Amino acid sequence: MTAPQDTPQNAPRPPGLPPVAIVIGALFFLGLVGLMLYGVLRSGDADRDVLPSALIGKPAPQFALPVLHDPSVRFGSADLRGAPYVLNVWGSWCAACRDEHPVLTAFAQTKRVRVVGYNWKDEPADALRWLERFGNPFFVVVADQEGRHALDWGVAGAPETFLVDGAGIVRWKHTGPLTEQVVRGQLLPALEQAERAR
Amino acid sequence: MSAVLRALLLALGLALGAAAHAQPAGDASPLRFRDGAEEARFHRLTAELRCVMCQNQSLADSNAQIAHDMRREVLALMRQGHGDADIKRFLVERYGEFVLYRPAVDTHTWLLWFGPGLVLLGGGLAVWRIVRRRAAAARGAASDDGEQEW
Numbered sequence: 001m002t003a004p005q006d007t008p009q010n011a012p013r014p015p016g017l018p019p020v021a022i023v024i025g026a027l028f029f030l031g032l033v034g035l036m037l038y039g040v041l042r043s044g045d046a047d048r049d050v051l052p053s054a055l056i057g058k059p060a061p062q063f064a065l066p067v068l069h070d071p072s073v074r075f076g077s078a079d080l081r082g083a084p085y086v087l088n089v090w091g092s093w094c095a096a097c098r099d100e101h102p103v104l105t106a107f108a109q110t111k112r113v114r115v116v117g118y119n120w121k122d123e124p125a126d127a128l129r130w131l132e133r134f135g136n137p138f139f140v141v142v143a144d145q146e147g148r149h150a151l152d153w154g155v156a157g158a159p160e161t162f163l164v165d166g167a168g169i170v171r172w173k174h175t176g177p178l179t180e181q182v183v184r185g186q187l188l189p190a191l192e193q194a195e196r197a198r
Numbered sequence: 199m200s201a202v203l204r205a206l207l208l209a210l211g212l213a214l215g216a217a218a219h220a221q222p223a224g225d226a227s228p229l230r231f232r233d234g235a236e237e238a239r240f241h242r243l244t245a246e247l248r249c250v251m252c253q254n255q256s257l258a259d260s261n262a263q264i265a266h267d268m269r270r271e272v273l274a275l276m277r278q279g280h281g282d283a284d285i286k287r288f289l290v291e292r293y294g295e296f297v298l299y300r301p302a303v304d305t306h307t308w309l310l311w312f313g314p315g316l317v318l319l320g321g322g323l324a325v326w327r328i329v330r331r332r333a334a335a336a337r338g339a340a341s342d343d344g345e346q347e348w
Contacts (some may be wrong), residue, residue, distance in 0.1 A: 051294055053294070054291060054292060057225070094220040095220060120222070121222040130229075147222075147263075148271070150267075151267060151268065151292060154294070155264070156219070156221070156293070157264065158220055158222070175219060
């Protein structure tokens with residue numbers, strides 16, 4: 001009854017934070033660490049600044065552009081309708097396009113799908129020389145010398161690669177050079193899906 | 199000497215080659231405006247648009263080729279009589295909401311708009327609760343002291 005100790009009720013609170021605050025603080029700290037870890041892991045990712053395309057699931061832009069090898073002929077979306085095609089934006093000035101060229105060539109040689117070249121803001125003579133030197137894997141190459149129509153595709157740089165299905169809907173886009181992993185892991189599955197939907 | 203130069207050139211080549219998503223080198227001929235009003239409207243509009251290549255620059259400030267092309271397109275659309283909202287919609291349809299420095303309030307942008315406010319509100323609430331509890335504890339302690347003094 002006359003215990004010398006204080007009862008818990010009127011014992012002075014030990015200095016420090018209540019347990020709830022400590023738990024919240026710890027969770028906040030862990031969240032922060034997680035965020036930083038995510039940032040560090042993504043910093044090695046070459047695609048970290050890549051924006052998602054606004055065109056996925058939407059109709060591909062209508063275009064009819066001069067053919068690189070014969071500018072008197074125009075070729076465009078109307079000629080491509082009915083089956084899927086891959087559109088690869090490139091330029092002879094673009095070093096990364098040369099890096100992806102072997103991958104793109106290997107993919108095009110499987111004849112799985114038509115690979116259309118979109119020669120962007122390039123000198124036709126330079127573009128032709130580039131194709132002669134490194135090989136022309138394209139079904140056809142259209143030239144957008146002014147770069148005006150590339151805006152319709154939401155192109156920010158080169159290389160960029162689009163997959164359009166038989167109904168003319170953009171299914172997939174890759175920004176930056178294609179790699180074997182991207183082709184196998186993303187492009188081929190997207191293509192299979194586009195073909196099945198048809 | 200020439201070895202050093204070669205090494206430097208090689209390093210430069212590697213650095214350029216490392217740019218995974220490249221920009222063409224083109225003529226950057228300046229745009230010509232008809233009058234001051236058109237120029238003012240153009241500058242106001244492009245300052246609100248983000249360059250898609252160098253993402254921390256506005257379309258007005260960026261020197262990237264694609265920014266040059268987009269500026270040219272903005273001016274062309276202005277001359278065709280399109281309003282600012284129309285021009286913004288044109289770019290959003292192609293490049294996504296990202297091009298707007300002030301995107302529309304939407305299901306996927308509400309956190310961007312209201313997130314800071316929510317954090318501030320949460321912090322304020324926490325501070326208010328702590329202060330209230332401390333005040334109550336101080337009052338309790340004061341009355342305890344009083345009792346013990348007597």
